[in-house]
Every structure is written in C-alpha cells, then in structure tokens.
Amino acid sequence: MSESTHKPLEGRLAVITGGGRGIGAACAQFLAEAGASVVVAARSTDQIEAVADDLRGAGHRAWGIPCDVADPESVDELARRSAEHGTVDILVANAGIASSSPVVRQELDEWNRIFAVNVTGVFLCTRAFLPGMLAAGWGRVVNVASVAGKMGGPYIAAYSASKHAVIGFTRSLALEVATQGVTVNAVCPGYVDTDMTVQSVDTIVGKTGKDEEAARGVLEQMSPQRRIFRSEEVAHQVLQLCHPLAEGVNGQSVIIDGGAFQA
Numbered sequence: 001m002s003e004s005t006h007k008p009l010e011g012r013l014a015v016i017t018g019g020g021r022g023i024g025a026a027c028a029q030f031l032a033e034a035g036a037s038v039v040v041a042a043r044s045t046d047q048i049e050a051v052a053d054d055l056r057g058a059g060h061r062a063w064g065i066p067c068d069v070a071d072p073e074s075v076d077e078l079a080r081r082s083a084e085h086g087t088v089d090i091l092v093a094n095a096g097i098a099s100s101s102p103v104v105r106q107e108l109d110e111w112n113r114i115f116a117v118n119v120t121g122v123f124l125c126t127r128a129f130l131p132g133m134l135a136a137g138w139g140r141v142v143n144v145a146s147v148a149g150k151m152g153g154p155y156i157a158a159y160s161a162s163k164h165a166v167i168g169f170t171r172s173l174a175l176e177v178a179t180q181g182v183t184v185n186a187v188c189p190g191y192v193d194t195d196m197t198v199q200s201v202d203t204i205v206g207k208t209g210k211d212e213e214a215a216r217g218v219l220e221q222m223s224p225q226r227r228i229f230r231s232e233e234v235a236h237q238v239l240q241l242c243h244p245l246a247e248g249v250n251g252q253s254v255i256i257d258g259g260a261f262q263a
C-alpha cells in the first residue's frame with residue numbers, strides 16, 4: 001500500500017501508554033483509524049478495556065494491557081504481552097501525572113513520583129520497545145511532553161523539570177538512532193481538556209476562591225488563542241509524526257499551544 005494512502009499505518013503495531021483516557025485514548029483512536037493495531041496501556045484496567053472495546057467495535061485491532069510505566073517489571077510484562085501481537089513499530093509514551101506546589105513546600109515523595117512516571121516511565125518503555133524497532137529498521141517513538149517542557153511556570157517546577165527531561169531524552173535518543181530508520185520526537189501541548197486539566201482547575205478554585213468558569217478562564221488566557229485544546233489536536237500531531245513520510249522529522253518538539261511559545 002502506498003505510504004500516502006488514508007491508512008498509512010496499515011500493518012503497524014502501536015503501544016500507547018496512558019491510553020485509557022484523555023490524550024492517550026485519542027491517540028489510540030487516531031492511530032487505529034490510520035490502520036495500526038494498538039495496545040492500550042495504563043493502570044486502570046476498566047479504562048483501557050473500554051477504549052480497546054470501542055476500537056474493536058469500530059472494526060480495529062486493539063488490546064488493553066495493564067501497566068504501571070514506573071515499574072520495570074510491569075513494563076517488561078507489557079513488552080512480553082505486546083509481543084504476542086507482533087513487533088511493536090510505534091511507541092506513544094504518553095502516560096503522565098501532574099501536581100503543583102511552591103518549591104519550598106515540594107514534598108520529596110511527590111517529586112520522585114512525578115519523575116518516576118513522567119521521566120523514568122518514558123525511559124523504561126523506550127528501552128523495552130526500541131530494540132524491536134531497530135531490528136526491523138523502522139520505528140516511531142513519540143513522547144507526550146508539554147509546553148511546560150519548553151518553558152517554566154510558577155508552582156509547577158517538578159512537572160516542568162520532568163517534561164524538560166523528556167525533551168532532553170527525546171533529542172539525545174533521536175541522534176542515537178538517526179541512521180537506523182527510527183525517529184524520536186515529542187509533542188508539547190498547552191492545557192488540554194482532560195482529567196489533568198480538571199485537576200488544575202480544581203487547584204485554582206481551591207487556592208484562589210474563583211469559581212470553575214473563572215478558573216478555566218485563567219488557563220484559557222495562557223494561550224494567544226484564548227482556549228483550552230482538544231485531545232484530538234494532540235493526537236493529530238502524534239499521528240503526523242508516526243506517518244511514513246515523517247521520516248525526516250527527528251528530535252523535534254512540536255508545540256500545540258496556539259502560539260504562546262514560539263520555538
């Protein structure tokens with residue numbers, strides 16, 4: 001099949017971490033609609049099963065496999081079970097968590113938890129799936145970072161540092177595998193309409209006494225487009241980076257924030 005058809009990922013197998021809801025679920029849908037078979041991984045079994053069920057109901061090949069990306073044994077088990085469906089060609093390392101705190105009150109446990117999921121989780125999943133891509137001579141790794149990986153913000157030092165780390169990892173790995181048919185890129189969304197942003201809105205409500213609409217307004221004002229973004233917009237960029245014709249795009253961080261940060 002031509003690489004420019006509407007099913008550019010036909011025959012490919014993709015693993016999407018954090019695929020049970022939000023951005024990851026949208027990525028699973030977009031990659032499946034582009035012809036890929038998809039493994040949907042996260043800790044909440046009910047959510048990954050629901051996403052996989054919906055995709056199968058729409059005629060796609062999809063499986064839910066539970067995984068905690070911060071746990072090396074769990075990632076190994078994800079790799080073992082994914083291999084039952086073929087060689088993994090595409091990794092969307094999307095699983096992530098966020099919280100906010102002034103640095104002077106930042107709990108070490110919480111700092112470590114954020115790094116374990118957002119940074120070590122990306123490393124562990126990459127280490128698990130990259131060898132198969134290198135052996136096949138084709139692969140796509142897309143890490144879901146954040147615009148907070150490109151610029152700082154008050155009270156999000158741990159999250160922002162973790163996403164800067166993801167971008168550093170992405171850039172270095174991209175160069176490491178550049179001659180072997182594998183590309184490694186990141187996407188960097190601004191605020192997206194998911195549970196994570198609901199949590200941010202709740203925090204603003206709790207800290208400032210603003211009502212929910214006003215709190216959402218604070219986040220909307222952070223973008224020149226004065227809006228919160230849709231998961232589908234992020235999934236669209238992820239799909240673009242997975243496309244066969246995206247082979248020359250490597251080590252990049254694609255920002256989806258309406259123009260607030262201009263690289």
Ligand code: NAP
Nearest residue numbers: 018020022023042043044068069095096146191192194196
């Ligand atoms: P979300 O709705 O909270 O979804 C997060 C996903 O990650 C869930 O499926 C969650 O499932 C999974 N996850 C969390 N910890 C995990 C772990 N230890 N192992 C495996 N899966 C885990 O948030 P989202 O907005 O879609 O976030 C997805 C990614 O986008 C994150 O990396 C986030 O940092 C990034 N991002 C989000 C925004 C935003 O405004 N929403 C902006 C920029 C970047 P379980 O809890 O069931 O494991």
